[in-house]
Amino acid sequence: MKDIHTCSYYCDRPECIKAQRDDLRERLFADEAKQDAIDNILQRLESWGKAYPTDIFREITDEDRNWLHETRPGLMDRIAAGMGRHMYSQIAKDIAALVEALESK
Numbered sequence: 001m002k003d004i005h006t007c008s009y010y011c012d013r014p015e016c017i018k019a020q021r022d023d024l025r026e027r028l029f030a031d032e033a034k035q036d037a038i039d040n041i042l043q044r045l046e047s048w049g050k051a052y053p054t055d056i057f058r059e060i061t062d063e064d065r066n067w068l069h070e071t072r073p074g075l076m077d078r079i080a081a082g083m084g085r086h087m088y089s090q091i092a093k094d095i096a097a098l099v100e101a102l103e104s105k
């Protein structure tokens, strides 16, 4: 005969306690995996922010900018646009991977 009962965390049947323990463990690990996925993308984004330190790649001055605009019109904008496209497509890929990781857990 099949045993039918309504179970809760107050239930003390040994088989139910085991099932509840397994359920809690599963949820805990799923949450940890999600947190790891979020931490990974944040770490990556933060490391990109530090990849071009200003002591090596010094800030562009108005003088630099003006000189470049006069000698190579449009070049600065094309370099900036290329960097922007690269960065945002990488960020979009990371976010898509994160969403996939969160949905699969």
Ligand SMILES: [Zn+2]
Pocket: 005, 006, 007, 008, 011, 012, 013, 016, 017
């Ligand atoms: Zn039960």
